[in-house]
Amino acid sequence: MAARQSLLPSAALLWLLIGFLVLLVPQWDRLPLWLLAACVLLATWRWLVQQGRLRLPGRWLRMAVMGTLIAIYIATVRAHFTVDTASSFFVLAVGLKWLETRTSRDFFVLFFILVYLAAVNFLFRQGIVWALLTLSGVVLLLMALQSLHTPAIVRSPLGGSNGWAG
Numbered sequence: 785m786a787a788r789q790s791l792l793p794s795a796a797l798l799w800l801l802i803g804f805l806v807l808l809v810p811q812w813d814r815l816p817l818w819l820l821a822a823c824v825l826l827a828t829w830r831w832l833v834q835q836g837r838l839r840l841p842g843r844w845l846r847m848a849v850m851g852t853l854i855a856i857y858i859a860t861v862r863a864h865f866t867v868d869t870a871s872s873f874f875v876l877a878v879g880l881k882w883l884e885t886r887t888s889r890d891f892f893v894l895f896f897i898l899v900y901l902a903a904v905n906f907l908f909r910q911g912i913v914w915a916l917l918t919l920s921g922v923v924l925l926l927m928a929l930q931s932l933h934t935p936a937i938v939r940s941p942l943g944g945s946n947g948w949a950g
Contacts, residue, residue: 792891796931797834798941800891801827803924804878804898810905810914814868815875816860822853823879830882846883853880871904891932898925 804827812820826849832838841849857876861869878901881894902925905918 791834792885792888793931794834795941796891796928797831797885799924799928799931800894800898801831802941803921803928804901806917806921806924807898807901807905808875809917810909811871811875814908815872818856818860819872819876819879823875826879826882830885840886841883846880849883850880867907871907874901874904888932891928895925895929 805824808815808820808823829838830840833840853876857873861872878894878897881890881897885891885894899922902918902922905914909915909918
């Protein structure tokens with residue numbers, strides 16, 4: 785199985801997933817329900833790939849998923865382009881990025897995209913509670929980055945083995 789040889793450390797991916805979910809919280813009331821569900825489903829799909837329960841989709845399936853979600857997005861937006869819709873499209877792009885995260889390079893790209901998502905959160909929520917929540921999301925992302933480089937040092941948020949998958 786060729787995909788298994790390039791798996792990222794499970795702890796790093798899990799920290800990144802949890803950071804992503806935390807960073808979605810400040811946007812929960814602005815995003816369409818289908819978009820939140822799609823993001824959670826795509827991130828879960830990537831985690832199941834990490835666990836060996838599913839395979840990453842091939843090019844055609846990725847394109848079909850992307851085309852379907854973008855079509856739903858366009859139907860939802862109905863040509864009303866605002867900061868909210870731009871932010872929603874960015875969240876959709878982040879969700880889709882989970883399906884092509886295979887290598888450490890992809891991990892870094894997703895990491896920086898999620899840091900940008902943290903900055904986007906401040907467009908809509910500037911209160912201290914939201915700032916602390918976003919800061920905690922960034923800390924989780926940094927834990928993921930640390931875990932990518934030294935998987936034996938940073939413990940998995942679920943406990944247990946925190947080394948390479950397998």
